[in-house]
Amino acid sequence: MPLKSALRPPVISAFLLATVVATVLSTLVQTQFNLAEITALGVDVPVAVRLRTTGQDLLGFTRTIGPIALCLLLLALPVATWFARRHGYRLLLCFLAGGVGFYAAVGIIDAFAPMPTLIAATRGAAGKLSMALAMGIGAAVFALAAPRTGRVS
Amino acid sequence: MRVTVLLNVLALSLGLLGAVGAMPATAAPSAAYRVETIAEGLDRPWAIAFLPDGRALVSESPGRLRLVVGGVLQATTVAGLPEGMYLDKHDGPMDIAIDPRFAENGFVYLSHAYGSDAANNIRVIRARLVGDRVDEVRTLFEALPLKRTASNAGGRMAFLPDETLLLTIGDAFIQREQAQNPANHLGKTLRLTRDGRAPADNPFMGKPGVAPEIYTLGHRNAQGIAVVDGVAWIAEHGPRGGDELNRLKPGANYGWPLVTHGVDYTWARVSPYTELPGMEAPVLSWTPSPAPGGLLHYTGTLFPAWQGDFLVPMLAAKRVQRVRIAADGSVSQEALFAELNVRIRDLRQAPDGALWMLTAGKNARLLRIVPATP
DSSP states (O other), X not given: OOHHHHTSHHHHHHHHHHXXXXXXXXXXXXXXXXXXXXXXXXXXXXXXXXXXHHHHHHHHTHHHHHHHHHHHHHHHHHHHHHHHHHHOOHHHHXXXXXXXXXXXXXXXXXXXXXXXXXXXXXXXXXXXXXXXXXXXXXXXXXXXXXXXXXXXX | OOEEOOOOOHHXXXXXXXXXXXXXXXXXXXXXXXXXXXXXXXXXXXXXXXXXXXXXXXXXXXXXXXXXXXXXXXXXXXXXXXXXXXXXXXXXXXXXXXXXXXXXXXXXXXXXXXXXXXXXXXXXXXXXXETTEEEEEEEEEEOSSOBSOOOOOEEEEEEOTTSOEEEEEOOTTTTGGGGGOTTSOTTEXXXXXXXXXXXXXOTTTTOTTSOTTEEEEOOXXXXXXXXXTTEEEEEEOOSBSOEEXXXXXXXXXXXXXXXXXXXXXXXXXXXXXXXXXXXXXXXXXXXXXXXXXXXXXXXXXXXXXXXXXXXXXXXXXXXXXXXXXXXXXXXXXXXXXXXXXXXXXXXXXXXXXXXXXXXXXXXXXXXXXXXXXX
């Protein structure tokens, strides 16, 4: 996507919407996987506690995953849309870029962070895949919301 | 010996008080002190231990022991230790415990990481200290399972009055739920005989599916331990907040990660709960995390104002937290040595009542703290 096109307000709005969706969905994944570990240890987590914890994570964990989602999508979406302009499949390519980008981001972060795994939900394959799907959905939202600039669809 | 005089008065320390809410304003009046440098240039030191003959041992994370004789750090390391000890990524652990019958048998006990980056845990070895070398090195105990992260290791040791040895084992960070799994050693305090076995009167001895060495469970990463009137206390690292001072009761569950006052490093909730039935609450919880690197219960006479208090060396907070627990259970605190502005790994009481302090990291120092006026 040319820089001039990328900086149009509708594109920026779509990008911000994608970032918000990816951030919120991945936060929901983090919370539910974490609470699943708690319940697996035999401790009950009533719905009210689950909702409260989810809310706390939306206020807290988003401070970490939000910037990750923003940087990830900032790198992944231009690549996806560049390919899509030539080969089509914009929705699919954006989705894949978000998901694959998350795996790459986690790998880089964990390689440099002092702790073995920064994001608790990514300690297991299912959690990591779920968060990648959340990022992929966020990226797909961009594909749906941003105006098309290329001729191939 | 280079002497740096730091006169610290009560008012200074009072101004640094209190990381914890709902605490009384302050402890009893503090004491003026001066700090002397015994040695510099230590490589990631971890522990100090005083021998009955007046010497002291200092451990360094790469797997070395140094002797301090007459207040002078010996240039050569203690010979005879195994080569190629696995070095934990986070400096250590390598704690030292002195056999209660050292005068008879000369035994010293060392905890250190063993294995590899892909599979490691804590090992306890015992050796006989003869002069400036150790002989008869024997592996007493190896914690299981082997973990693939070099984090949250624990590794502190202390003898109980019955001559059994307590050993803290961390939760390995990414396996934090294992602190609640009674079948292994992760996230536990263990109690061992002086031969490395589980004593017959351990709280879970003979219980199917439970590791017999377990003394307490539900810990994250205890790197401080002290025994007071026969009761063990530990200081442990929480995640982001929720560092704890715990009084150990045999067989008790201290709750990690089901209950905690901290959140994850990402600000994600570790647990919705700060208390649950059947889980022991900490005597004290610190938020934000000062990162306790050790735990000392001071009984000396050089600082009468601190007698009976816990002195907790802090890594991240770069101070020593003096903690007084009154008979009614109320807790008061005072920050000490913050003016040194160094991460503090260990703090021990010398036989004369002085405090010996290890700073953390490479090019670390061994300091001696005495009253400002003799």
